[in-house]
Amino acid sequence: MQKQKILVVDDDAMLRTLLTFKLSAEKYSVLEAPDGQQGLELARKELPDLIVLDSMMPVLDGTGTIKQLKSDPDLKSIPVIMLTARREESDVSEAMSLGAADFINKPFNPDALVQRIKRHLDLPTSGLQSAL
Template sequence: MNATKTKVLICDDDPLLLELMEFRLRAKGYEVVRALDGEEALSKAASERPDLIVLDAMMPKSDGFEVLARIKGDPQLSHMLVVMLTARKTEKDIVSALQKGADDYLVKPFIPEELLARLSRLLVRKGGKV
């Protein structure tokens, strides 16, 4: 593919999970950027301008909820789709993320094909490229 390839930023402090997600996303034709902590996620969101962000809640430096709030509160970044992918599954966590602007919420452990289907659905709804 070329420059029209959809760019996904995956943010998680688990290197093995990042590797798995990157492999699955690249196999589906996505361009992938990785971040290991909240500060790196914010920096790469600003510099890489991904179409979509997959964001863990529990990360060092800044947690995913803080990263989500900062992305959605920044006029330069707020248009980016954000999917929370986290082990945190309480009603409070899910509702908080959705109120802060998360476009979807998926609980770990997750089914990789379900994640891919949700990303594709969000991108199609946004009118983006898949």
């Protein structure tokens, strides 16, 4: 069985390394990108099973990235978990309205994120948004 692919898009190299370590230990194949533009390029090339996306990044932020992901027929069904250090309720609403499957505030427990990733990957694709 082929490993499920997770794309981690975050400008924080230490966080990407930590998540890669945690997710690799769970037998996922992990791809990394430091900004939204590189994340989009990797997503188009690799077609990951799930994307973990930071909201605040240089070059192309999370909002711009998710808009492009969800407008691409090949990528729009990939679940996206948004990460942010901002605590505004409007950020959660905006991310969810753009098509995010989940939203996690930083700082967060990496093990809890791994559990959410597992949950999203186990959900049937057709009921992903409504099941949350």
